[in-house]
Amino acid sequence: MxxxxxxxxxxxxxxxxxxxxxxxxxxxxxxxxxxxxxxxxxxxxxxxxxxxxxxxxxxxxxxxxxxxxxxxxxxxxxxxxxxxxxxxxxxxxxxxxxxxxxxxxxxxxxxxxxxxxxxxxIYDLSGYKWKDEEFLKNKTASYDKPMNIYEVHLGSWKKHEDGSYYSYKELKKELVPYVKKMGYTHVEFMPVSEYPFDGSWGYQVTGYYAVTSRYGTPREFMELVDEFHKNGIAVIADWVPAHFPKDAFGLYEFDGTCCYESDRWDRKENKGWGTRVFDWGKNEVRSFLISNAIFWFEQYHIDGLRVDAVASMLYLDYDKKPGEWIPNEKGGNYNLEAIDFFQKLNAAVFERFPNALMIAEESTAFPMITKPADVGGLGFNFKWNMGWMNDVLSYMQCDPYFRGDNHNKLTFSMYYAFSENFVLPISHDEVVHGKRSLLDKMPGEYDDKFANDRAFLGYMIAHPGKKLNFMGYEFGQFREWAYEEGLEFFMTKYPKHAALQQYVKYLNSVYKSYSPLYEIEDSWNGFEWISADERNNSIISFMRRDKSGRTIAVILNFSGLDFPKYRLGLPEGEYKMILNSDALRFGGKGAVRKSTYKTAKKRSHGREHSILLKLPRLTCMYLEKIK
Known part of the structure; x- marks a missing residue:
């Protein structure tokens, strides 16, 4: 500058x-x-x-x-x-x-x-001629808009044969059209601030204002963001205000003392991560961090920040045993300085960028994460729904024979679905360290893994909350994510993987095209159970509605059994099948070929009218009410 x-x-x-x-x-x-x-x-x-x-x-x-x-x-x-x-x-x-x-x-x-x-x-950031004026002018709040996020680690989406990284310029040419072709609305970069250790995936930052030079220059990163915007795709960046590494050249004891970190013995270090913890009560640290958040929006036109490790900041006893922490001045375990920091951070961002995304990765039941600071909230506008993620992945890994005993893991999330503005995350953290890839989590033989995966993804898109999935899931990578290697795109040469990729692409287009799937995410006005308690059959069904009353019925069979004559209670009318995860073109069996259904006056699920349909095993169906 x-x-x-x-x-x-x-x-x-x-x-x-x-x-x-x-x-x-x-x-x-x-x-x-x-x-x-x-x-x-x-x-x-x-x-x-x-x-x-x-x-x-x-x-x-x-x-x-x-x-x-x-x-x-x-x-x-x-x-x-x-x-x-x-x-x-x-x-x-x-x-x-x-x-x-x-x-x-x-x-x-x-x-x-x-x-x-x-x-x-030395680098002057000024002088770049942005071409995203139209995108920024048309940007509005995301609450009633589709948000389908493709999470990317830029260093391992693709790699050259010699193991070298794709540059920002190469990602501009390949990643942007891929994300657009697949129908995502947003892309989320794992941290791109400068960091010394590849194995930290960017979460141990030494240069908060320096976009990593692994892939090119700051100007080239601007061009990448600009290209996403020109293609109508918003950009979210991971941001790490919780902690920093102890590399001697970085923030660690910067002036020979605890400068950016706290000097209190119980607050200055995260032993589990081997890092130092910021002192959010120190004025100069607040200026540093809040300025950094503003910087990414202003200088790089980032549309949102996903704030990492929020829970570690909110609790004084996070990952600590008794005797390893001191209560706050009120005798509790909340970090009051961190709470105040978040409130000031979010207020500063939204004052300058009203349509920004500030997304908290927070894994506890801390109240009002996405409520305004003036009513006691932290001021974020979205929060990752880690409870949903843990429950549904646990459920999906069950053999269908045992899913009936775990049925509550499929339905419990609706008890709190509207308590915050949620993002449903299947992130990088769920496909590493022995957890297996999303496809490989699924039980059964080869075909059943794909059927389970398709049904799960249909369920995820239909469930209230915005969506996030980590790269590689869309074509069914079997191997866990490895930051040292590129994704196995060669898998799309195999029919099942190619069909899954086409399913995800189609599912993404359905999500964007049908407003009942995204317009009302904060109340029961947009969601109504048809049947939540068929645990013996491992079936659930519900309706999603938009503000005009347009309705989509969703039915999911997570069991290993076909139901050739399943009666589904629905409001009187005519329905059109808009998604069938068992379709041949998606790698399914193609057992259902009927596309329209008219209700009969036969009682089912507490309703006067119903339809009769064939419900294959491990299948998700969407039915739009057309009359």
Whole structure:
């Protein structure tokens, strides 16, 4: 970001120390400017307990004594001005405390060396000509719109034969048209902020403002987002404000003390992850993190953030034994500073970007995650429904013979489905570490695995809540996700896998085309049970409605038995089959060929009218009321 004139920094520095400078990236980091008539780069960094700080780089032979920085605020902001520098020049900060000097990358750098190298790079983000004005102008709130998210790890969606990554430019040419062809509305990137260790999948960040250079430059990442927008696809990025790794060049004890992390013994470390935990009560940390959220929306036109590990932030006793934590000032286990941070974070984002997505990955029953802060909520607008995910995956892994004893796992989610604005997530976490791929979780022989999978996906699309699935599920990858390898797209050469991919594509198109499947997600006005208690048959059925009353009936047979004459109670009228997961073209048996049904005055499921249909085993059907 270019600054071609000397500025009065008193106000932005003051706000930074107050925790309310939400564009701190315009103050700190490296920025072009003018001093005494000479063009150069201003470097600014926050290191409150440092004895001295200097800038080092190729320009001064990495000599910590040649370019000292001046302390320009009592709160610990340091500044230096250096001439003769250009884009991509590398630098670090030499931070000295108690006579020990550590070379640190810039927490606010916009670009970085490709790991394992760790230097920051000078990079001006200005100048890119965005072409997504129409997309952004037409963007509205997502509550009553379809949201079908394709979760992607950019480093392993595809790889070259030599094992190298696809670049942002290559992903622009291949990933964007694939996501569009498959009919997704949103794409979600696993973390793209710079990180040192591939095995962390990006969840241990060292460069919060630097899009990872593994795949290219910041400008090329802008082009990727722009291309998604030009194709009508919104972009969500994973964001990690909970913790950071203990790499010496990163945020870890940045000024020789606990700077970004808490200095309290019970709060500064997540032992399970081997990371340090942010101090969300510290004003400068709030400025850093909230500014970072704003930065992704403003500079990269991101449409939403999926906020990682929210539960770990909300609870003082998260993953801790008795004696390993101290209660808050009210005697409870909530982290009050984290709660206040989330409320301020979400308020700041929505004030500037009213139609943004702020999605909490939160795995507990913490109340009002998606309610406004002024009524005591955290202020997110969506939350991952981890309870639904755990229940239904457990159910689906049961042999159909035993599903009757687990029927409540299929129906329990409706007790709380409207308590929050939910996203139904089948994410990367469910297909690693021995959990098996989605297709391989399914019981039975080869054909039954596909039949179970198709029925499950039909159920997921029909269940209230927005949708998220992890890459590879759509064509039935059998192998677990491995970040070191690309997806096994060659599997689509096999008929069953090709048919599953076509099923997912069609299912996605049905979801987008039929408003009863997405328009009312927050009340019983959009959902009505037909039959929730047929546990002995492992059958459920229900209706989805939109605001106009348009109706789709959904029936699912998760048993291993065919029901050749199943009577389904429905409102009087005529119905058209719009989805049959058992169709031949989707890899099914093709047992049902009838496409329209007219109700007869025969009582079933507490209704005066019903239809008679053939209900194959392991099948999902959608019936639209057309008259």
């Amino acid at each position: 270019s600054k071609e004139k000397t500025e009065n920094l008193d106000l932005p520095i003051y706000l930074f120390h107050q925790g309310t400078n939400y564009k701190a990236y315009e103050l700190l980091g490296s920025h072009s400017g003018v001093k005494n008539g000479k063009k150069g780069i201003y470097f600014r960094v926050w290191a409150p307990h440092a004895e001295k700080v200097s800038v080092v780089g190729d320009f001064n032979g990495w000599n910590k004594d040649l370019t000292p920085m001046k302390r320009v605020s009592e709160g610990g902001v340091y500044e230096a001005f250096v001439t003769g520098l250009k884009r991509y020049d590398m630098y670090k900060y030499a931070v000295t405390n108690n006579g020990k000097t550590v070379f640190k990358s810039d927490p606010y750098a916009f670009h970085a060396e490709t790991p394992p190298s760790t230097s920051s790079k």
